[in-house]
Amino acid sequence: MTIKLVENSYGKSRVRLLRVFREKDRHDIKELVISIAFEGNFEAAHTKGDNRKILPTDTMKNTVYALARQYPLESLENLGLHLIEHFLTYNPQVSRVRVRASENLWSRIPVGGKPHAFAFTRAEGEKRTAVLDGERGKITIRAGIEDLIVLKTAKSAFDNFLRDPYTTLKDDRNRILATSIRANWLYESDEIEFGVVWHGVRKALVEAFAEHDSESLQHTLYAMGEAVLNSMDCVREIHFSLPNKHFTAIDLAPFGLDNPAEVFLPTDEPHGLIEATVRRE
Amino acid sequence: MTIKLVENSYGKSRVRLLRVFREKDRHDIKELVISIAFEGNFEAAHTKGDNRKILPTDTMKNTVYALARQYPLESLENLGLHLIEHFLTYNPQVSRVRVRASENLWSRIPVGGKPHAFAFTRAEGEKRTAVLDGERGKITIRAGIEDLIVLKTAKSAFDNFLRDPYTTLKDDRNRILATSIRANWLYESDEIEFGVVWHGVRKALVEAFAEHDSESLQHTLYAMGEAVLNSMDCVREIHFSLPNKHFTAIDLAPFGLDNPAEVFLPTDEPHGLIEATVRRE
Amino acid sequence: MTIKLVENSYGKSRVRLLRVFREKDRHDIKELVISIAFEGNFEAAHTKGDNRKILPTDTMKNTVYALARQYPLESLENLGLHLIEHFLTYNPQVSRVRVRASENLWSRIPVGGKPHAFAFTRAEGEKRTAVLDGERGKITIRAGIEDLIVLKTAKSAFDNFLRDPYTTLKDDRNRILATSIRANWLYESDEIEFGVVWHGVRKALVEAFAEHDSESLQHTLYAMGEAVLNSMDCVREIHFSLPNKHFTAIDLAPFGLDNPAEVFLPTDEPHGLIEATVRRE
Amino acid sequence: MTIKLVENSYGKSRVRLLRVFREKDRHDIKELVISIAFEGNFEAAHTKGDNRKILPTDTMKNTVYALARQYPLESLENLGLHLIEHFLTYNPQVSRVRVRASENLWSRIPVGGKPHAFAFTRAEGEKRTAVLDGERGKITIRAGIEDLIVLKTAKSAFDNFLRDPYTTLKDDRNRILATSIRANWLYESDEIEFGVVWHGVRKALVEAFAEHDSESLQHTLYAMGEAVLNSMDCVREIHFSLPNKHFTAIDLAPFGLDNPAEVFLPTDEPHGLIEATVRRE
8 A cells, every 4th residue: 555645736825915006086996815826746845844846825925916016907817817927937846826816896985976086995795706727838717706696576486396205395486586696607718808708797697687587596597607608709608606595485374464475584594506507519 | 698680681683584565566675684682670580480571582583573564664773663662562571672683785786777676686794783772761773884894095194193112103194094884873863764864874974984184093983973963963973983904015125126005915903993982062 | 063072992903812832841822812992082183183192003912912922921811911001001191991802722632642742722612701991090800701602402491481472482391402601700809810710610600501400591591690609709790691592393294203302403593692790799 | 509508416505403312311412514415407497497307405404304303313424325315216317416514513511520411512613524425326425524723833844945036934943833624535435433433533633733743734734644544444535625824923023022932923814725635545
């Protein structure tokens, strides 16, 4: 018997960054969280404690800041591309660099009906994300969205499902449909107008969710996938991970009251979870 | 020596609720989390295990749902007033009812440029809150806001402060100012247009934050308090609890780069914390 | 009308610290989170942006580290006392210093049946806490415990309670009782063996929880309070905030199965909340 | 162009459960969180809204409770095996069932020096986990551990690493090493004494962590992997995901103090992240 290191990676996670762009009468900001991971020839570090091929993760962090200063930082994806190029150029021991990035979405505070020049607000939840995988001569870019919470109070049903002896759920032609959209999509190339496309995908997702005549969350997932692929040629496939956030109509009969789908109990657990990839072929 | 029960309360926390209002061509929703606490004559339950004066907290929960079905639920505050009246009317053993409520803020999904009739999205963070304290013949209403994150990249300084041997902080005439606004304010009466006033207070807060020439977070806190009290006659006082969310300019000199207030490290801890009440007298 | 600053405080929260004590054949560690708040004469900072009396919160943080280096750090309370003395001595503008502290509880990893000399593990939840309030010539010390989760499967009932038309809960002579103990207690003086007493209080709490014949969580709260006050002369009063973490027996009748109190659904929300202070008089 | 559903699964997540075993003079408990996912022939649900092959996730939840009542529930893994067998037997449309399970670890409260018969306490963090993947005629079982926090104050170094122009980190022969162990390991078969082995793996992990002369977290990861594989024949491979939780020695020189590795700043972000699989071949 021998014991062997099979696969391995190392890196720095949650490198946080606020970048301010100062123009004369207007500031712009981006707030990012970056994670970097290296794959490559690191066996001696594991088996012998030999660190000579280990670039410290602290250096990865420094590199994020140095590059964020030197490049315009138009998008998550642009910063990711610069980081990958930098690390692959100067680190022959590295075969693959993965950059994960997420962006907190700030918007301008309206003052007197106009967006303010340098004051911003942001919501906690929704994030724009990207994952870039770079090897020498090959790069893969996935953009994404997380924690985009949506709910509809009509055009949502779930019935005619399979029943077994443990089934107690009843058919429902008028249920609440709610989820927190987590999706990521693969680009056909690295020459994309990343910001424009991201906003287009987001629009396609929420409009499809709102308009769809839903027979299940699976059904709506697929409709959202179709909407994105039909409107964005540069997207090859889209993957979804959608919790089915259940809202149960509360039984008010013990109190002499009816409940015509008006009072619901929102619950976090347990929840359904629907995952699928929809691809253009 | 005797051992005595000095003060006590009991209740139900985190009663969650989605209320749907269905009109012909438009649905409205409210998502609330309600907590209820009773004070009163409950000593025998503690000292003797005698539960005859204890209305179960499960019943408090049921009451929230039953009343949410029967009343229009215009606002957190209206539901709170109904709950207090109900509990004080039917429970002579209760001397005081406290209702805490918070509302997740849903907005309509835009489809084709128009707000959708029954599809919604919401951000995680910001919440509208209320705390109502009711005794027989007396009620106190505080409305509030939580997790309203704001940041400005200009008009913020902190200098000329007190120095001691442990002080290393440097004067700064151009720092990032960021906080997560948590505020609650006391109403002069219970006859308030709660929704209209809440939106007015929110507007006063964010506009004051944006416009103020800040010498410190204390200074801006006070300016926000003044703005609210000056614009809303029905508000007697406002209390703030404001974390100073630090953004540190990163030293890029080791990499041969300057950093003219462009690249910052956002941090969650440690953070400053400024608390104060501003009152009209 | 005039607008006035009514009350105010400022400080630094979540100053984190690991302190290592190195002896020849044994290391000891303490991991703490400290928060400091000042009350005093800070009106000019709020109303005029005059910072001359404001010791920066960054300096508070530095002071924590400098004092943690210079003192043996036997307990949260000792560090708190040093901090209060330091700040009140050098800051005449400050009338009151509040120190909040919490400790992550590390224990030694057992190796070959013996506690290791310098390797440790810790659980996430339970924390030892302290709050010290110091004015010139007067100090108040409260120690505490948080997130101590306990559960019992026997000797727990809730019945003979008050019923109204919204009550659906049934009498239960055999329910699960579970809570997460959050308590703090007031010391009679500042000359306490803080560590010894804290462990004594913790023991009294969990033993009373286990042994008590409970008719309600209120009933058990009081029994725990009595147990602490009876065993610790130096404790004047103890305050509890106890969530009633509900475990509901699942109805298995639809599947042709009984459920003799064997399969339960644990829930986080809604939950009961019982708060009380028990005092020696 | 055609649009196609490429891969998909659906299921129920976070089904919570407390199971009580009542013997005459002793109760035992297990608290579990179960997630179930199906893969199979579900295309019509996505593309046509045809639910006839969809067993509701609500039924999955009911099945967990019904089976938890009927089987002794010795371990996560045993419950998982029963669930997989049940679902594959009665659902020909399902090709694969994945069960994820995690267990909150309760221990008996000591009273008078003896473990109590029916009163328990638990820490928040550490969890025992399992993931079972079942197809007809083939099953894969991975057990695991999460959030096992460990720290050592000696025998930890990181030096002689690769340097580039962005490297500022200094060699360190005496650093704190801390991580939160997240590991899962693959069993050679499904006939394992799951409880005994799990405790054996845990012991091997923490002892290796404590005893190892560490040149890096990679080095210690590999040592822990070797220790597990050397002591447990039934484990084929083990995968680790280890955050490097940094503790930075605080520079006290500005205050005229030295810091001989005694006062450290614990930080959560950014953090290193080391991932690897160690396998017996």
